[in-house]
Amino acid sequence: MNKLLAFVAAALVAVSAAQAQKIVIKGSDTLGAKLVPMLAEEYRAQNPGVSFEIAAEGSTTGITAVIDGTAQIGMSSRRAKTTEMSAASAKGVSMKPLIVAYDGMAVIVNENSPIKALTKKQVEQIFTGDITDWSAVGGNPGRISIYTRNTSSGTYSDWKELAMNRRDYASSSQKMAGNEQIAAEVAKNANGIGYVGLAYVSAPGIRVVPVNGAVPTKESVLSKKYPYARPTFFYTNGEATGEAAKFIAFTLSDAGQKIVEKVHFVAIR
Amino acid sequence: MNRMTTKTLALAGAFFAAAGAALAQDNAPLIDLLVQKGIVNDQEAEELKAELVKSFVHNTSAGKLNLGSAVTEFKLSGDLRLRHQEETKQGQGKLTTDEQRRDRFRFRFNGDMLLQKGWGAGFALETGSAADSGNQSFVSGNDDYSIYLARAYVSYRYSKDLIFVGGKFKNPFYTTDMVWDGDINPQGLNENYSLTLGGKSGKDTLEFRAAQIIMADVNESKGGGAAGRDSHQFVQQAVYTTYFGELNASSFVIAPGFMLSTNSVIGTTGNETPFAGNGRYFNIITLPGELNFANIAGEGTSLKTYWDFAYNTTGKDQVYKSYGIASTYKADRTAWLVGIGYNFGSGKQQGDYGVKLDYRELGIGAIDPNISDSDFAFGNLNQKGFKLSASYNVTDFASLNAAYFYTTDKQQTLSHANGSLDHSQILQLDLVVKF
Numbered sequence: 053m054n055k056l057l058a059f060v061a062a063a064l065v066a067v068s069a070a071q072a073q074k075i076v077i078k079g080s081d082t083l084g085a086k087l088v089p090m091l092a093e094e095y096r097a098q099n100p101g102v103s104f105e106i107a108a109e110g111s112t113t114g115i116t117a118v119i120d121g122t123a124q125i126g127m128s129s130r131r132a133k134t135t136e137m138s139a140a141s142a143k144g145v146s147m148k149p150l151i152v153a154y155d156g157m158a159v160i161v162n163e164n165s166p167i168k169a170l171t172k173k174q175v176e177q178i179f180t181g182d183i184t185d186w187s188a189v190g191g192n193p194g195r196i197s198i199y200t201r202n203t204s205s206g207t208y209s210d211w212k213e214l215a216m217n218r219r220d221y222a223s224s225s226q227k228m229a230g231n232e233q234i235a236a237e238v239a240k241n242a243n244g245i246g247y248v249g250l251a252y253v254s255a256p257g258i259r260v261v262p263v264n265g266a267v268p269t270k271e272s273v274l275s276k277k278y279p280y281a282r283p284t285f286f287y288t289n290g291e292a293t294g295e296a297a298k299f300i301a302f303t304l305s306d307a308g309q310k311i312v313e314k315v316h317f318v319a320i321r
Numbered sequence: 322m323n324r325m326t327t328k329t330l331a332l333a334g335a336f337f338a339a340a341g342a343a344l345a346q347d348n349a350p351l352i353d354l355l356v357q358k359g360i361v362n363d364q365e366a367e368e369l370k371a372e373l374v375k376s377f378v379h380n381t382s383a384g385k386l387n388l389g390s391a392v393t394e395f396k397l398s399g400d401l402r403l404r405h406q407e408e409t410k411q412g413q414g415k416l417t418t419d420e421q422r423r424d425r426f427r428f429r430f431n432g433d434m435l436l437q438k439g440w441g442a443g444f445a446l447e448t449g450s451a452a453d454s455g456n457q458s459f460v461s462g463n464d465d466y467s468i469y470l471a472r473a474y475v476s477y478r479y480s481k482d483l484i485f486v487g488g489k490f491k492n493p494f495y496t497t498d499m500v501w502d503g504d505i506n507p508q509g510l511n512e513n514y515s516l517t518l519g520g521k522s523g524k525d526t527l528e529f530r531a532a533q534i535i536m537a538d539v540n541e542s543k544g545g546g547a548a549g550r551d552s553h554q555f556v557q558q559a560v561y562t563t564y565f566g567e568l569n570a571s572s573f574v575i576a577p578g579f580m581l582s583t584n585s586v587i588g589t590t591g592n593e594t595p596f597a598g599n600g601r602y603f604n605i606i607t608l609p610g611e612l613n614f615a616n617i618a619g620e621g622t623s624l625k626t627y628w629d630f631a632y633n634t635t636g637k638d639q640v641y642k643s644y645g646i647a648s649t650y651k652a653d654r655t656a657w658l659v660g661i662g663y664n665f666g667s668g669k670q671q672g673d674y675g676v677k678l679d680y681r682e683l684g685i686g687a688i689d690p691n692i693s694d695s696d697f698a699f700g701n702l703n704q705k706g707f708k709l710s711a712s713y714n715v716t717d718f719a720s721l722n723a724a725y726f727y728t729t730d731k732q733q734t735l736s737h738a739n740g741s742l743d744h745s746q747i748l749q750l751d752l753v754v755k756f
Contacts, residue, residue, distance in 0.1 A: 112393065116437065131370065135395070138378040139388050146375070149367045182568055184523025195519055203481075223524045224517045227481055276357075283363060320363075 075296050078107045079114015079127030080206055081230045082155065082249045083284055086315045088127060094311060095302050102295055108230075111206025118287050119145050124296035126287035129155065129249075130206030130213075146290045152303050154318035155249045156268025157211060157280040160235065160258040162242045167191045169262045172279055175215050178245060181222025186243060198225040199234045199246035207231075211247055214280045247280070251316040273318045284317070348373055394435040400755040402427040404456065410699060410745040413734055427455040429471070439479065445472035445506070453502040453695040472506045486511040493530050495560045495576040497609050497629040498694035499658040499681050505692055509534040509553075522564035530558045536601070536691070537587040552585035552601060554689075570615035580605040580689075587691065599645070602638035603689045607631050621666050627679070629658040636686030644737050646685070651732060653684030653703070666714070673714040680707045682731060685740040696747060698728040703740030705731050722751040 077088060085108055092104040107113070107123075114126030119140045132140070132147050140147045159175060161167050170178075170189060177183040178196055187193040200221055201208040208227075212218055228234045231252040238244035239257025250268055253260050260267055263279055272278035292300050302308045309319040349370060356366045388395055406423040426448065433443035446468050448457035457466050474488035486493070489508040492501055511532040518525040536552035558578030565571050582603040611627035633639060636654030640646050660679025668675060681697070682705040690702055698704035706728030714720045726747040735741055 113437075116393070131367075132374075134374055134378060135393070137371070137374045139392070141375060141378045142388060147371060149371050151364050151367055181522075181524045184519075184521075184569075195523060223515075223526060224519055283367065285367070 073101045073295060074103045074105060075125065075299055076105045076117075076123045077114075077125045077127060078109070078117040078123040079125075079287075080111040080129045080284065081108045081201075082111075082129040082205075082207055082251075083127040083152070084108025085230060085232070086251055087153065087312060087317060090311050090315060091299075091303055091308055094307070095299055098302075099295075099298075102299075110202070110204035112204045115147070115287055118147065118289055119143055121145075121289070124288065124292065125300070128206050128285045128287055129282065130210045131285070132287060140289075148288050148290055148292075150286045150288070150300065150304075151283040151320055152286050152300075153284050153309075153312045153320060154273050155251075155282055155284050156273040156278050156318070157207065157214070157247045157249060157282065158253045158260045158268045159245065159247055159263055159280075160238050160253070161245050161261055162238055162240075163257050163259045164242055165191065165259065167261055169265070172215070172264050175263055176217055176219070179211070179216050179221060179225070180219045181224060184222075184224075194243040197237075197241050197244045198222055199228055199237045199244055200225045201231075201234070202227040202229060207247070207249070210282055211280075214282065215247070249316075250318065253316070270313075270318045391436045391440070392434050393437055396433045397431070398433075398756065399428070399430040400753055401429075402754075403752045405750045407748040408699075408746065411743045413730060413736060413741045413743045415743065423458055425456040425458045427457065428468075429455060431472070439477055441476040441478070443472060443474055443476075444470065447471040451504075451695075452506075453504050453692070453700070455504055482515045482517075484513050486513075493532060494556060494558050494578065495530075495574065495609060496607070497627065497658055497660075497679075498697070499629045499656060499683070500605075500607055500609070500631055500688055501692050502694045502700075504695070507532055507534045507554075518563075520563055522569035524569065525563040526561075528560040528562075530556075530560060532556045536582070537585065539585070550583060550585040552587045553583045554603070555581040558607070566615060572613045572615075573611070574613075575610040576608070578607040578609075580607065582689070600638070600643040601689075602635040602643055603633060604635045605631050605633045605688060623664045625662045625664070627658075627660045627662070629656075629681075631656040631688050633684075633687050636684070640686040644685070644739065646735065646737050650685070650735060652686040653731065654686045656683045656687035657681065668712065668714060668720070669717060671714050671716050674712060676709075676711045678707065678709050681705065685732065685735060685737070690739045696724070696749070697726055698742055698745050699747075701728075701740055701742040701745075703731050703735050703737075704728040704742060704745075706745075718756065719752070719754045722749075722753060724749045724751075 084106055088106055092106060096102055096104065108127070111128040111130050114123065114128050115132050115136050117123035118126035119136065131149065137147055159170060167186070167189065174183065174189050179198060183189060184196055185193060186196055200211065228237060231248040234246040235248050235252050235255035235258050238246045239255065266272050266278045268278045268281065273281040286300060288296065309321070312319045352366045352369055355361045356363060361369065404425045406425060408423070409418050409420045411418040429445060429447040431443065431445045435441050447455040448466055448468060449455040450469050455471065472489050472491065474486055474490040476484055476486045478484045487510050489506050490511055492505060492507055493511045493513060494501060509532060514529045516527045518527055534554040534556065536554050538551050539549060541549050556578065558576055560574065560576040562572060562574045580603060582601045584600050584602060586599055587601065607630065609629040611625055613623055613625045615623045617624045633654045637652040640652040641648055658679055658681035660677060662675060662677035664675040666673030683702045685703040688702065690700060693700065697708060698706065706726065708724060708726050710722065710724040712720050712722040726745070729744040730742060
C-alpha cells in the first residue's frame with residue numbers, strides 16, 4: 053500500500069511539474085502568427101522542458117483569456133479597453149501591459165496600381181467609404197476594394213483609431229482573418245487596398261504606399277513620424293511569475309529583440 | 322509598476338490629484354506629450370495609462386459591475402417621456418364628442434450585450450403592458466406603477482452579413498407607423514441578411530429581412546377551428562438602399578414586402594386597440610420607401626419624402642368573414658401614406674430640429690389593427706387624415722416634441738369596433754429625455 057501511495061504521489065508531482073512547464077499564450081494574430089512562435093521555438097531550444105500552447109485568434113481573445121485565467125500571457129496589438137479593464141477589475145485581475153515590439157501598419161495596394169502616395173485624409177476617406185473610386189485619388193477609374201481585419205482583431209480597432217478618426221469602416225469593406233489574407237487578396241485585386249503589419253510588407257504582389265510622405269520603417273516608427281505606428285503588448289495578470297516571467301524576460305532580452313527584428317517588427321530599443 | 326521611476330510615480334500622483342479618476346481616460350494626450358518630451362518612456366507611459374484606467378474603473382460604477390466573462394460589451398440606455406395629450410373623438414352615428422385630457426409618461430430601460438463568438442443578448446423594461454404603447458397614465462393617489470418586459474432576445478451573428486435573432490426583439494423591418502406601431506416588439510424568430518451591392522456610391526445595399534412572429538400561443542385542446550390554433554405572422558421584406566449626390570449623403574430606399582397570417586383568433590385585450598374579429602386574414606403586400614435629399618439648405622439639412630402602401634390580398638375575407646361586416650360595404654383592401662419631412666441635424670445634438678407632415682388613408686380591410694399605429698385615429702381603421710409632428714433638441718439628450726392627428730371616416734355607418742370612428746383629433750406634447 054505504501055508503495056502504491058508513493059507511486060501516486062510521485063506521479064502527481066511529475067504531472068504538476070510537467071504542467072508548470074507549459075506556457076499558454078493567446079491573442080493577437082499580428083503577434084501570434086510569426087513572432088511569438090519564433091520566440092517560443094528559440095526559448096524551447098534553450099529550455100527543452102518547456103512547452104507552449106499558442107492560439108492567435110485576435111487581441112480580444114488574448115485579453116479575455118488573461119481575465120478568465122485561461123492564459124498566462126495575452127498577446128495584443130491594441131491597448132485593453134476600459135470595459136475589459138473593468139471586467140478584469142471585477143474578477144480581481146490586474147491587467148499589466150508590457151510593450152514587446154513596435155509595429156507600423158502599412159497601407160498596401162496591388163503592385164500594378166499607379167497610386168504612388170496618399171494623404172492621411174485620403175486614407176480615411178477610402179476606408180470609411182467617402183471615396184469609392186480610385187480616380188478620386190489620382191488612380192485609374194475603378195471601384196476601390198477595401199480589405200480589413202475582422203472585428204475581434206486589435207488591428208481592426210487600432211486602424212479605426214489611428215487612420216479613420218474613429219469612424220466606421222465602409223460597409224463594402226471585406227473582413228479578413230489575418231495579415232496574410234489581406235496581402236493575398238490585395239495581390240490578386242488590381243483595385244484592392246488594405247493594411248498589414250510590417251512583417252507582411254514584403255509579401256508578393258503588393259506595394260506599400262507612403263502616407264503623408266512617410267513609409268513605415270524602423271526609424272519612422274520609433275520616432276513616431278509614421279502616422280500609423282503602434283506598440284504591441286503582452287498582457288499579464290500583475291507581474292508574471294514562473295516560466296511565463298522567464299519567457300517575457302527572454303522576449304525583452306537582446307536575443308528576443310533580435311527575433312523581433314528578424315520578423316520585421318521594430319525592437320523596443 | 323515597479324519599473325516606473327519615482328518621477329513617473331510623482332506625475333501619476335499629480336494626475337490623480339489634479340484630474341480625478343473620472344477624467345483619467347482623458348489624460349492620454351498629456352501622457353503622450355510627456356513621452357515626446359522624454360520625461361517618461363513608452364513602457365512607463367503604458368503602465369501609467371493602465372493605472373489611470375484601473376483607477377477610473379475602481380472609482381466609478383464601471384469598476385463595480387461584475388460582468389460575465391462572455392460579455393465583451395454591455396450598453397445600458399433608455400428614455401423617459403412626459404406627455405400631455407388632448408384628444409377628441411366621435412363615433413359613427415353618435416351625437417356627442419368624447420373629449421379627454423391625459424397626462425402620461427413612458428419609461429424605457431434597455432440592456433444590450435455583445436458576447437463572444439458573435440453572440441448577443443438583451444432586454445428592455447418599460448411601463449405599460451400594451452404591445453403598442455408603453456404609456457402609463459398618472460392615476461390617483463400617487464400610486465406606483467408596474468414595469469413590464471418589453472424585449473428579451475438572443476442573437477447570433479454568423480457573419481458580418483447574416484444575423485439571427487430569437488425571443489422578443491426590436492422590430493427589424495423598414496416600415497412606417499401606418500403598418501407597424503413603433504412601440505411593438507415582435508416575438509418569435511428573425512433573420513437578416515445584408516448584401517453589399519456597391520453601385521456608384523460603393524455602399525449600396527440589398528437586405529433581406531424575415532420574421533416568424535408568434536401572435537398567440539393557444540392551448541389547442543381548448544377549442545376547434547380558428548380559436549384553437551396558434552396564431553403566426555410570417556413577414557418577409559427586401560430593403561434596397563442606394564446613395565447619391567455629394568459625398569453620397571442622399572439616399573433612396575425601397576422595401577417591398579409580404580406579410581402572411583395564419584387564420585386564428587387572438588386575444589389582444591391588452592392592446593391600446595383591442596382586436597375585434599373571429600379570424601385573421603392578413604396576407605398583405607407592403608411597399609414603404611423614402612427619398613432623402615441631404616444638405617439641401619446648407620450642411621446638416623435634409624428634405625425627405627416618404628411613403629407606405631399596403632394591400633391585403635385576403636381583405637374581403639377579413640372584412641366579411643372575420644369582422645362580419647355586411648357585403649354592402651366595400652372591403653377597402655388598400656392603405657397608403659405619403660409624407661414629407663425637413664430636418665436640421667440628425668436629431669442627436671442641441672439645436673437640431675425636424676418637421677414632418679403625412680397624409681394617410683386606411684381601408685377597413687387593408688392592414689392589421691393589432692400592429693398599426695395606436696395613435697392615428699386611436700388605432701381605428703376605415704380612417705383618413707394627417708399627422709403633423711415636430712421636434713426640437715433642447716440639449717443633445719433632451720427634446721421637445723409635438724404631434725397633431727386629424728382623421729375622419731372613409732365609409733360611413735360601418736359600425737364595427739375596428740372602424741366605427743366618425744372623426745378624431747389628438748394633440749400630443751412631449752418632453753423626452755434619453756440616457
